[in-house]
Amino acid sequence: MNTEHWLMAQELRWRSAACAVWIWLLTFLVTAGFLFTWLLPPYNIFILYDFFVLLFAFRSWFLAFCIACLCVLYVKINKDTYSVNNGMKSTRIDMLLKHVRPKSIAYTLSHAFVGTCIAFLISNFVPTRFTHISTLCNSLPESNSCFNESCFIFHLFGFVVGSVSFILREENRESTLFFPPVQQGRFLSVKCHLTNLMLKSASVCAKILAYFLLVYYLVGFLGRNFLATLLGFPLCAGHIISLWNLFDLVPLAWSLWLSGTFVLLLQNLTWHLFNVYLTQIFPFPMDSVFPEDVPKLLTTNLNNSQPTVVQHMAFQYLSYISQFSASKRKQIFMLGSESGSGKLFKWEVIADECISRISTLTKKLKDYQQGISFTGDAKRSSSKSSSTSSQSSASLNSGSQSVLSVSMLRRRPLASDSNRNPNMSYFEVSSLDTSYAPPSQLNTSALLNGSLAVPTPKLWTKQARKNQANVSTSVYGSSTTQDQDDEASYETFKGQLKKLGARLLQSVRGISVVSYFITELPDRKAGNIFADHQIYRWSIQSISFLTAASITEDDYGFVQRRLHEVLGALLDLLSVLEKNCKLSVTSSSPAVLSLLRQQHSLKAETKSAIHRITNSFARHLDSIAVSAEHRRRLTSFLEQRE
């Protein structure tokens, strides 16, 4: 049974409930503001009088109450759809499928339903041409009433705004929790952001309105005719949205824009409050004498196995206390409580978690950079494939001991060639790559006169080696049983099936339409590395603040024992980030660009973190055992040259 994490079951549920209450109350104020604007048209000279009459009418309060209840529904949808991870779908097919999943469709329709309901409630505040679905008509002699197209358009626009805004939010990753750099109280936050939220709602609504009017002008009559037939109302002659009716179009557009902005403002406001509540710092306990409280401790919740939102909150709190709370830092540097596995040191757990997160990012970046260089090299080599392959085969066939440089060897496409053409030989040179392999793996005997000579036995292909192995087995293994033969034939069959599958996949991928949909987009792939950027940032901050504070607060010297590890992790991360920042990856999507920009932010954070430690420990760092490259960087940090 999948039980919900205690933090999500208790704390986050309460926060959502509190958010629902506050947005319920706030909606009345926003509705009052909207009503004032709704009565604003220039021909209405009794605006204040009308406003106060409306304000004290029971009907208005009831309608506002209904709108407030719908906003609570927004909170519920937000709670179900929010995410913490900023990762994005990296292929076009995934991006499309994301919006047609049943869950996504259900939530889109929920938003559309709420939008339509709010439009309906708005239209009932004051009797206008949007209120009733039928209207008196003089153009039709046989009937008194006909289908009210204005009402249809008004409600349809509410539907469109609701659904489109949800899809846009999903596409732009706006339903991902944003942890602000400065924590604010809920009303202060609303006060400071209200203008921006209004402007954003108005601009998005204006864009949606423009497209809506265009689409309705072209195909709107289909929906209108369908609904009129369904409800049994005759249609008036003429269209509301037409080029001959521009004067009527302006007040209609104004009303639509106002109502759409109101719907979007309520959505955005609900999300903003929800975000403020959910990203508030949660004070995790540092220690407890009761064993049942262990799952609630900070050190437990930092773990990778916890839900992502819990990890985020735990790291957020860790970063906060490492900056502001000397007493909590003191607890981290103290001896831990007794447990089944002996003494637990909080510092050890925290350092392990932080360093592992930093190392994870470093590894991801290294892999990505290797992939980039490999792809780039493969592309270059494929463009020169004929000449290169002929040269290499010539050199192989010559039989003379050729001398090749490491860079030359690295530029050979390896896996791709072997898959496509199993008979073609390739160099087994991964162990010769000095930049990626430890020195112990380097074949030092191959280094001759400053250049790298590849010894002849290394030039055997995998295929050849396999064959060789088979031959040797057949020669020396004379006692082979029938079962082994069956197993071998089964394995061969399985291998052939796999190859066939891979070949099929390759050929399907070769079709340009398919490859267009299933190829990973490079910008999204690069951006996804920083999907957990908040945790990385907090890890870097926490470990550096704690290390810097340890010089005066760590009485037992725990931190000094791992200082080299901390510095090593940070320096490694800095060097790969510096390399990554030089790669030119661009994107047209603001969400992807925002993720890509995180690399610069993390680089600045890492530099500051190293400065924080070097400024605290200063020349004492000379005594720490680090590699020569790290020593060089540390020296430049100490000399303020970074």
Next chain:
Amino acid sequence: MQLTLFPHLKLSNDELIASFSENSNWQESPIRYLCWHSHADKFAIALKDDTIRIHYNDNELVPMLKHKLQRNVTMMSWKPLSASTLAVGTQTAVLVWNIDPTSLSTRPSSGAVQVLSHAGHSPVTSIGWNPRGLDLLFTTSTLSSAIVVWNVSMKQSQVIQHVTACGGISRLLFSPDGNKVITTTPSSSFRVFETATWTNERWSKLAGRVQSSCWNPSGTLLLFALYRDPRIYSLTFSDSSSFDQPVLDGPKHASVILDLTPDDEREHESSNVISPSNIIHSICVDPTGERLAVMFGRDDPRCHLVAVYALASDPVVSVTPSGFIHGPVEAIPTFITFKPNVKKGALLTICYSNGHVGYIPMYFKAANQLNRSKILTPLKSFSMKDIDQNQSMWSKSQNNSLLVS
């Protein structure tokens, strides 16, 4: 109505910047601002021609920063825990320069600058980096009530506070420990915020607007001077390091620690007379918290002097006169600042109206040297090299000067 309440709204951009600048003669002085780096021996100097030059102690190279948006520099600030990032507040926006200290170029390219602009937030009259070294830059404008924080690398801005009914925010100053920040306004009130949750306390009903303010290094003492008031006031706060989060517990009333009323005026003065001209223009405390420098207003008869006092805050706040500093003949001090990270004593830097920069070294035994030795105790096992890198810079003469052309 608002114009009557806040006369500064009627001023032109230049006049507005000049009236709230830390430079006593911002419009005419060849040097508009000077900012020392917090750890390296280098400073940035903003000149009247809207260029900024970086001077290093150990390098003859002087990079010059120039940008089309870099007009009317109001303030500069080096990013803490960074060797190369300098934020510049200007008339229209904030420019963040990244000057590679190892580069041999004297003209950093436009790729080395980031422009941060927030609608309705100009002129940027005050900027301040997060003192803990995070990538956050706080900015204020005398014409806006908003405190804006920038995530610089992400170019994202966030309004974190509105100090309303004050006509704007003239200055924002973090305490060195990063736990508190004072925001002064063009009206007769100011606020002190704590930086964890940004709650604030407000002091109002002052005799005038806050002209200048400064913190002691531990952030427990705030000194401020009012416009046209000859007195320096103090507010004492608790040390936030003993709490789980920064707290604000300032006293209700500020106390006067220094009265600079001239003797001849003192004779026929009642207790609460406001001078027709500004008396104290700028005050600053050195990084050890033991010296206080006071620069006088342009119309004060003592405007050619800088007064230095010995300051003690433990157990009670006390100020003892140390002396006056005379500048070159027919030159008046326009800007003063202390150099951070001085190993022995303090170094006061004075910019003069004729373009000279004077360094005034002050050798004294700091009371917190005892604390410093305590701090280093846990690392006794390491080899400690106490290299005074700064020594060579000003030990040659007592009053070195740099002429800015």
